[in-house]
Amino acid sequence: MNNAPIVQETGIAGLLLVHLPVHEDARGWFKENWQRAKMVAAGLPDFRPVQNNVSFNRLAGTTRGIHAEPWDKYVAVIGGSVFGAWVDLRAGEGFGKSFSATLGPGQAVFVPRGVGNGFQTLEPDTGYSYLVTEHWSEKARSGYTFLNLADPSAGIPWPIPLAKATVSEADRTHPMLDALTPVGPRKTMVLGANGQLGRALAALAPADGSYEFATRGQMDITDARQLAALDLSGYRAVINAAAYTQVDEAETPAGRRASWAANVTAVGQLAVACTQHGTTLVHLSSDYVFDGRKPSYTEFDAPCPLGVYGQTKAAGDAVVAQAPRHYLVRTSWVVGDGKNFVSTMTRLARAGVDPSVIDDQFGRLCFARDLAAGILHLLDSQAPYGTYNLTNEGETVSWARIAAEVFAALGHDPGRITATSTDGYRAAHPAMAPRPVHSTLELSKIKATGFIPPDQFEALAGYLAAYLPEA
Template sequence: MSGKSPPVAGPPISRQRKQILKILITGASGLLGRSVFSQLSANPAFDVTGTAFSRAGENLRRLDLTDSAAVADMLREIQPQVVIHCAAERWPDRCAENPDAAWQLNVQSTERLAQLCRDTGAQLVYISTDYVFDGSAPPYSADDEPNPINFYGRSKLAGEQAVLGNGDHWVLRVPLLFGPVTYLRESGVTALLETVRDPQAVTLDDWAIRFPTSVEDVARVLEQCLLKTAVGAHLGGIYQWSGDTACTRYQLARVVAETYGLSADHLSGDPAPQYNEPRPYNCQLDKSRLTDMGIEAGEPLTQQLARYLHPFL
């Protein structure tokens, strides 16, 4: 058919506005990636491809992020408009024990992914951490100067810089994560159920202030952000999200105990813990940049803990 069609012959405006956003998720088998993949896949506004490495299979494509050619091939095949980079080495002690591997994943592979996304026209969303701050002057805004005090924090900050320096991408910083787990020790938060149930006396950190944050909430935040970009909003730079409950590891263990009516008499708090790797005191994140956009998520910590720990009782 040639020539210009009259306006009434084109697709209805409502159909034009429902253009599907193609999304690629790295690390979709991990603690955060699973919830992000599940949340976004359930939304008909998105066409989602999840990738994993050692746990690929079923609904997830295998992707080695250290293989630049494989990453480039995947991007050319899927042609995503957005890539959510959940894959990372997120345990501070493991990062310090194997710094070369952690740097390769958290920084070098991230930088190459950012470059490939830029070259293919995809926007990269990089998941970072509150540990980019030293914890001495909370709460921290997205514009505050980072000053990480451990290797993990330094690697994630370098990842942020690589992402923001290689295209029109954005960063989402989040603190201590927990949520639906495949085994209790997959998160330091859910692992506390084992600590509470073991009657052996134990001393827990009662110094560092953390803000446990549900991966399901982070997934909802990402979903809302992407829905805004789908209708023309532009996201760029650094954003932050966090749960609202401040607690030490000792206090959190007592919350776990109280939630299930378990004894906490064998638990004691250490106000001056010694770490293999330094930990910041309080990295509370100011999330107003997102809440001012109307982004919402969250429910009481005790309610979240009850839901996530119930399968292990």
């Protein structure tokens, strides 16, 4: 018995016609109306419905729609047959494009958010079922967009003329296409907008209103009440660029509490909210989840953190991995608009200070602009969910080597850098938390998605010119 569905494109982006195997005998018929594993394998999005609605229609010619709701849905006939009509009401070049098909027990349709759905029954006592990705509420109704069934530009060939059909007064009076405001894209929320990554995302994200940026003052992720009140029903993704990153301070009693609150407890609450709304969670991880005993790390290496900060990041990673739609982006040695190692070395070089810099910790820089570009690439390309390492490309180097490169790029003598060991540095700074010796992250997985990070030292030159020009 062949139970594999077949998924067919329709000409409207994301609108998919599904052909379902129907098994008939003298008693009637049986079908698997929705079977997640088989549907996803056949090509449907893993849209994870939360509510099932059924419309029962007594008369042939009953006509409903065209409604575009603020969620995805999967529609199918559970008795009788219908003529289905769909119109793309989303902003973009597809606006106004229509598709129609007759649905019986052997057909279903996946309807993405923003595509109007309507139907006309062809038989009495017809049942029309739809699975949706959000719970219905009166508030949600404000996000509907309606199109008149008789709109001439849609060109829908209703089998039963609308004048003879059973149609509600509301559906008869909905606006024509030329009077509609197109449905905009679901938004992406960036938390931690004032950080180095948040600022880089603000510089690269489209300026069409599809990205919103929240500073800690606007959304403190450690405030459980604020997170509980966060409504993600209109968001396709949340990029969590907020975190506790004070590595040394995390070893203190107060720092330990703050680190666990921001990096674990808040992340867990955020992951639950994203799961409930089918929202993609992008979360930043760190090389500190490893002990640094290996020369480099892949996405498949198990965490083994040394200090409190690394422990909280590893715990947060485990929580995020339970969200069905997540990108866990692991990075290291981030440099952006703000205080960081490169900005510190620049200040010291210009001030005439000759610093001692550790030469037995190894890794690669990650410039916030390239980190942001990689994250946007994952979202826009709809890369497979999961964990991705993301830093700049290039050879593995020490902190002392980076300091020398900064001095040289600024026209200062790199010989002013004094190399020191981690133990030697800790002797002068006893509060320093343990750090991994090796922080190099393998990049083959992110490259396989089509994103090729720039070389770290090529990016360094651009960074110094953009953020740290000579005063």
